[in-house]
Amino acid sequence: KNEVEQSPQNLTAQEGEFITINCSYSVGISALHWLQQHPGGGIVSLFMLSSGKKKHGRLIATINIQEKHSSLHITASHPRDSAVYICAVWVHYGGSQGNLIFGKGTKLSVKP
């Protein structure tokens, strides 16, 4: 079982729909990233959060530390939101300084 699980793996939506992507993790973390990756490579950090909720434009991220669960919501989705969304958590193993453990990503396609 992966330490970071995302669902769904693939998601197709119509423009304007409300979208939710879920992330569950099984390890202790210090913070969680939601990342966006467009075809051809680069990764952009959308949010880093360790508690509560953050909002940026049409994007909202929430985290429940007790339940080890986070969600990324996109309101009024648009075709330009089509990308892979990746959940990643900062973990510390023993004396480790910590590194990011990634989920496999959710491929979102928003149709006009």
Place this chain on the structure above:
Amino acid sequence: DTGVSQDPRHKITKRGQNVTFRCDPISEHNRLYWYRQTLGQGPEFLTYFQNEAQLEKSRLLSDRFSAERPKGSFSTLEIQRTEQGDSAMYLCASRAVVTEAFFGQGTRLTVV
């Protein structure tokens, strides 16, 4: 542009050749990470530097791989005697102590 930059963006090499990639982090970030991402998968941790010290190495980093960060600024990742299985996107990220991670555009390696 003061983001994380990686060079080259693309590299095609013949099996058995050596390749070297460079990452220039955000200047005030003392932590630098290397990840490898294969098609359809989330990135996997390779190694991590704090300033010039290499603090962690994944078991994915075989003895053909070496990374350096000689002056605590830019970093290089070298792969010796490349194999077809090394074909992947190599991502670099940097962060300060408690900030979010910022990612480069990645170097896509194709071994033919």
